[in-house]
Amino acid sequence: MISNNMTLKIGGEAGQGMDTSGAGFARALVRAGLHVFVNQDFMSRIRGGYNFSQLRVSDKPVYAPDDQVALVLAFNQEAADRHTQELARGGAIIHDVNVKIDPAILAERQAHSFAFPFEAKTLEIGRPAGMDPKHAKQMLNTAQLGVTAAITDFPFEQIAQVIEQNFGKKKGSTIAEANLAVARWAYDEALKYADQFDWKLVPAANPVNRMILNGNQAIGLGAIAAGCKFISAYPMTPGTTIIEFMTAQSKRFNLVTKQTEDELAAILYAIGAAQTGVRAMTATSGGGFSLMVEALGMAGMTETPLVVVDSQRPGPSTGMPTRTGQGDLLFLMHASQDEFPRIVIAPGGVESCYADTARAFNLAEKYQCPVLILTEGYQAFASRSVGVEELPFEEFVVERGKTLTDSELDQIKPGEYKRYAITADGISPRAIPGHPNAVYTSTSDEHTEYGRIEDEDPVNRIAQHEKRMRKIETMKHEMRMPEWYGLKNAAVTLMGWGATRYAIREAVDILNAEGIKANALHFIDIYPLDEARLEKELAKAQHLIDIEGNFTAQLAQVIRGYTGRMVDDKILKYNGRPFAGAEIANTVKSRLKKNVRRVAKPSLKVKSNGHNGRNGHGTKLATKIAKRKVRA
């Protein structure tokens, strides 16, 4: 028996309500004190596309998906065709009697097939309750949950509670009652299979209350906790749910949220609000960000504090709207003509989406520049159970840097305020417009210390440009070094950034468990880089493997450009799907083997070539690692 550690997959056609059952079951599990991680996989269609969600449950916190699927809830034939082959040994698939399962695949995996007359039964219960056939059949959702609870020994009451909450606010709702009846029938019917299924779900003795949040919700929460009162955005997957979440919370937190006519207006509205003294943001995906670029440069020029979220999806152009990728890093670092200070942060995980977004608002006001948050589709949609202590909303400390207070402004003599005063650290005291002593203009033209147009004078240009650019040196010291995970002196270091954080950690754990000494070096703060400190961190890595969701190893390019350090190998993925821990670990193992083989055969020339990531140094190390393994 495997207690409280399983992954189940719910698959079917968009519109069949798998999200409801997935979310409902996740909620029931979390209320029972268990930890969940849910990731979504869906097509860019409203109805008819094939979707699935994957739910991992454990009695320990879970941060990433797992490929060992114990249970498949097949809502249609396609789900069965796709996922039966993914079942772990001894796993099971739950399906309607009309869905055909390939017995050969089942036999090979020693897996079970639990068939039920779902369609017939949901109609039988739903029709007398006044439901039309379509809605009656949607109770398949509830039936699947009933079966799942029965075969995992999960208490029926926990499921019933969630059904009641989902379907009927008031007692005696016929829809709620019909669903409960379906769940009861399915539960009772499935009990007989419980002996055949090894995975069990046992509620915790003293369940702790936890929230279920996805990455985009966490970004919205970070913004709210930091006092962001304004978001303007134009819908673009996978960025859209940030403004949706903040709009849903706008009454509770008194926020202004604005869907604009396009992404240009979205960033401009935010700049207008930020210039006026309100913490403001916009959120989009790469395509929308492309439209925002001119205004981004303007915010750099007028030194307006601004937070912009790019939730990446594969591109270029429209690309793959509902998928994930890490192709925008270099774009965000360089977007706009000429140069200006900016900060690029790529959070990894729900708690980081929260904390690093909140922090972004402090950084934006301290350094009076745009802060760009780089997340991606996978992280936007993936949710997990989050302990209350992980998101300490009340503890966030607002830092507004050199923003002048009213009493400071009262001391200024009218006409003397210089919005763009030349300072040693490059940061000029900032007045919020509206005080009689500090009436000023800002302009996208090069300007004087007073903010007036001066687009000719070379001396003024040098003074202002150097003032702005000095902020990079100032902010560098506050940027955090990449974090280490795993063994202190490892033979292999996996380097990544942003949303791959926990998949890479899992890969490190797998490698260490198998005797390959590994650790991870993960970037959340990416730009500006503090070269001197970073060089020291990189020097600790022996065989450095870069892991990124793009073709050209963008972070590796940045690292090499700033520090000269080349990576020894690269694992790059750009099929629109997220990395999984086991996948990374397996690739690392096969790469190490390959490198050893290459070195072993003198006839085979190994070119020292930065582009493909082999530079001789790495292959030697790989040999050492392999030898060490042999000795062990």
Next chain:
Amino acid sequence: MIDMQIKMMPEFVLTPKSYEGEQEVTWCPGCGDFGILNAVKQALAQLKIPPHEAFFVSGIGCGSKLPDYVKANGYLGLHGRSLPIAQGVKLANHKMNVIATVGDGDGYGIGAGHFIHALRRNSDMTMIVEDNKVYALTKGQYSPTSTKGWVSSTTPDGAIEIEFNPVVMAIAGGATFVARTFSGDPKHMAQTFAKAIEHKGFALVDVLQSCVIYNHVNTVEWYRPRVYKLDDDANFNSRDYNAAMTKAHEWGDHIPLGVLYVDDRPTYEEQVKAIAETPLVKQPVGGYSKETWDEFRASFM
């Protein structure tokens, strides 16, 4: 408090000089923009709006330099992008008097998308368009309001498109105040600007403006005998949509000046609950109570 104190001071008398900027004005001698700048200052003085309570937003172009020459809060942004910035400013601090000053290329060409949405949104702000029917700062190309057949460096055989009629578009699009004035009539300009700034809702003022360098057709001398004031027409009612539309279409030998159309509709800001009591910028930055967060947490459990 500060505002009160200042207003009670004996020297607190606002005149056009109160808005004098220190910048050297770089417009060409004889440019219609000078008159517009003076009229804007007069309107502000007349309405007793002190410099720190006015916020000018502009784009790029000759006319968009105006905020640089005024003593008031200002943001001189990008070509075509003044309106979204202005509306963002207004949502952040709706006590601010927000005025966008742009040219015809900026407001009706590159910024046309924002213009259409600003009309239907009815943010409480004023848009002054210095409409000289030509791209002057880039040296004489045709603009959206150039007449069909306009010969310029990019249309040597004459513009193929017909001209854009901003006042018709504004009325049709839902602006609640649409007016036209003329740079050759400083008094009328100042009066019209004052009415527009006072109006609650989105106010467009299209200013027929001469460009002494690149527009040798629509000169002050060309306009003078053609323009007439709607105020002199006792039968005209600016609240009559159809009458307004008829006047808005009038062009050529007779060009109406004045308020073409007025309508009452709640402003955008009036309908945003979060700022019903306090301007957003005056609200606390973060610091929500434990009770508020507890409620939130419970809703996600």
